[in-house]
Amino acid sequence: MVPFAVGGMVLWALAGLVLLIFFRDWLAAHGHENWLWICLAGVLVGLPGLAVMRRYDAHRARRHADR
Template identity: 45%
Template sequence: MEKWTPRHEAPEPLEGPVVPTIVGGTILWFVLFLAQLPFYGWFDDHGHLWWLWTCLAGGGLGLIGIWYVRKRDAAIKRDAATRNAPASQG
């Protein structure tokens, strides 16, 4: 089992513009859903209706993702503000 043990520390996670990335992806899923909606009959006739519902599910999950990453971003900023604030004297 020793050969599978990592020999170095894991790198720090990459941080970037997470909220705009999730918002952009969510918008893309909804745009794809709306672009395919006029072809509902064709998708149904050819057994590809799941493409339409996949895009809608991606948009719905993206909305949950937006809520999650906004809360996470706010918590990170709150934590950074409390770490940088001087200790109150009482």
């Protein structure tokens, strides 16, 4: 499950960087600066998701080791 959380965070970060580097002027001209904040929120929301997935994977590994 951890790769899904990390993958999502990486995709949000890449989208934000592309928008920031290549489309910042276009976003400002058309009133879409909030798209950058949406990308940042995607990364930040992914952090607790990553923590939950790591904990879940650790518990799952422990359950399988006990069997």
